[in-house]
Amino acid sequence: MQKYVCDICGWTYDPAAGLPEQGIEPGTPFEDLPDDFECPECGAGKDAFSPAD
Amino acid sequence: MDTTLRQDIDWVGCVDWTIRDFHSYKTERGATYNAYLVRDDKTALIDTVKAPYAEELLENIARLTELAEVDYVVCNHAEPDHAGSLPRVMESLPSATLVCDKKCLATLSKCFDASGWKTEIVASGDTIPLGKRTLQFVETPMVHWPESMFTYVPEEKLLFSMDAFGQHYASSQRFDDEVPLCTVLEEAKTYYANIVMPYGKQVAGVLEQAGGLDIEMIAPSHGVIWRTHPAKIIEAYKNWCVCRPKPKVLVVYDTMWESTGRMARAICEGASQPGVEAVLLHVRRSHLTRIAAEVIDAATVAFGSATLNRGMMPMAGAALTYLKGLQPTGKAAFAFGSYGWGRGGPEAVQKYLEAMKWEILREPLRAQYRPAPEVLDECREAGKMLAEKAKQMAGDRKPGQNVCVDP
Numbered sequence: 001m002q003k004y005v006c007d008i009c010g011w012t013y014d015p016a017a018g019l020p021e022q023g024i025e026p027g028t029p030f031e032d033l034p035d036d037f038e039c040p041e042c043g044a045g046k047d048a049f050s051p052a053d
Numbered sequence: 054m055d056t057t058l059r060q061d062i063d064w065v066g067c068v069d070w071t072i073r074d075f076h077s078y079k080t081e082r083g084a085t086y087n088a089y090l091v092r093d094d095k096t097a098l099i100d101t102v103k104a105p106y107a108e109e110l111l112e113n114i115a116r117l118t119e120l121a122e123v124d125y126v127v128c129n130h131a132e133p134d135h136a137g138s139l140p141r142v143m144e145s146l147p148s149a150t151l152v153c154d155k156k157c158l159a160t161l162s163k164c165f166d167a168s169g170w171k172t173e174i175v176a177s178g179d180t181i182p183l184g185k186r187t188l189q190f191v192e193t194p195m196v197h198w199p200e201s202m203f204t205y206v207p208e209e210k211l212l213f214s215m216d217a218f219g220q221h222y223a224s225s226q227r228f229d230d231e232v233p234l235c236t237v238l239e240e241a242k243t244y245y246a247n248i249v250m251p252y253g254k255q256v257a258g259v260l261e262q263a264g265g266l267d268i269e270m271i272a273p274s275h276g277v278i279w280r281t282h283p284a285k286i287i288e289a290y291k292n293w294c295v296c297r298p299k300p301k302v303l304v305v306y307d308t309m310w311e312s313t314g315r316m317a318r319a320i321c322e323g324a325s326q327p328g329v330e331a332v333l334l335h336v337r338r339s340h341l342t343r344i345a346a347e348v349i350d351a352a353t354v355a356f357g358s359a360t361l362n363r364g365m366m367p368m369a370g371a372a373l374t375y376l377k378g379l380q381p382t383g384k385a386a387f388a389f390g391s392y393g394w395g396r397g398g399p400e401a402v403q404k405y406l407e408a409m410k411w412e413i414l415r416e417p418l419r420a421q422y423r424p425a426p427e428v429l430d431e432c433r434e435a436g437k438m439l440a441e442k443a444k445q446m447a448g449d450r451k452p453g454q455n456v457c458v459d460p
Binding site for chain 1 (some may be wrong): 156194195199254256
């Protein structure tokens with residue numbers, strides 16, 4: 001599944017891992033993240049993420 | 054003043070002797086804004102200074118070279134204490150191209166009218182040849198802003214590290230071997246705790262990258278240049294970026310009528326065990342800057358507040374808001390305090406301890422109006438428990454070591 005990287009700080013969202021501490025199950029594609037999702041490192045919103053190489 | 058780092062690489066910054074409040078950071082020893090000039094076939098200015106000092110910077114440059122000879126102005130960080138003079142500098146250096154990363158130009162464009170500036174965008178690994186020396190760029194996002202960057206000169210094994218490894222320390226001497234080392238390391242630790250602490254993960258990543266570079270000298274944007282002791286400050290950052298605990302118990306409190314105060318002193322008394330350092334701070338008599346600097350390497354913490362209007366006292370709230378933002382990791386703690394007819398203070402404190410993901414060692418330790426002798430005994434026992442836990446967490450680290458010996 002496509003990983004996404006935060007343009008602000010470089011943190012990577014890996015769909016295989018999800019983000020359990022924010023209630024996001026492993027296997028959740030980036031597109032399915034809630035609209036109010038924030039980067040856990042720097043607080044940037046979904047619109048600051050780009051597909052990782 | 055010895056301002057020469059290497060042949061034709063000079064400090065051209067300024068010393069802010071009298072600043073005592075740096076956006077709420079209490080700078081008891083003043084500050085500096087470091088900028089550097091690298092003269093080669095091409096000449097580069099590394100960073101500028103806070104806006105009120107722009108003319109001083111330009112005079113320092115003019116002593117070394119014609120202003121029209123400066124080819125590059127590198128901006129490693131867009132914050133006003135370093136980029137504030139950019140408009141004045143760019144208008145005074147007619148040949149200069151601004152060199153910065155993509156995020157930096159975007160940020161600068163929101164602060165200034167950068168439309169008239171010649172710019173060159175760089176990314177990690179890019180280089181600009183100056184002649185005998187090369188500038189090599191290392192993006193360091195969130196150390197401590199998104200656009201932050203280092204500039205490395207491989208031929209000189211010299212790292213311009215921007216705010217990383219910096220200290221708020223005004224001095225007439227520019228180098229680490231010319232000032233009391235323990236003092237600048239204390240200031241470096243205070244700086245880390247108050248400015249960089251939230252970004253431990255990113256700092257660890259940067260330290261790994263820096264490990265791959267050959268570094269003999271580190272020139273930060275604040276304070277003295279690490280010419281003799283770069284290994285010491287790197288070792289220190291390795292500890293601080295994981296909030297590595299010392300065998301140290303920190304008790305912080307606010308009190309209305311001294312009930313919580315008495316509890317705090319009893320906890321501190323219980324924590325004052327052999328092999329442990331116990332520190333007691335009153336929130337309204339200690340500055341936030343000091344509280345953060347004591348938290349970073351405390352293993353265990355007791356945080357107390359009396360109950361006011363069903364919550365905690367306001368300055369306890371200020372301290373906890375500040376600490377929560379700094380994200381000190383891996384501590385074990387409990388809340389304590391007194392109440393009159395309705396609970397609230399210690400409970401509100403505990404919410405912050407939980408938000409910082411600290412291990413909660415016991416339920417809030419409470420006293421109603423006046424702590425009874427049994428309650429004070431319980432406080433002393435709880436303090437002893439904090440001391441035992443601190444010793445466990447700190448492994449073989451000794452208490453009360455000088456920062457020079459054990460940063």
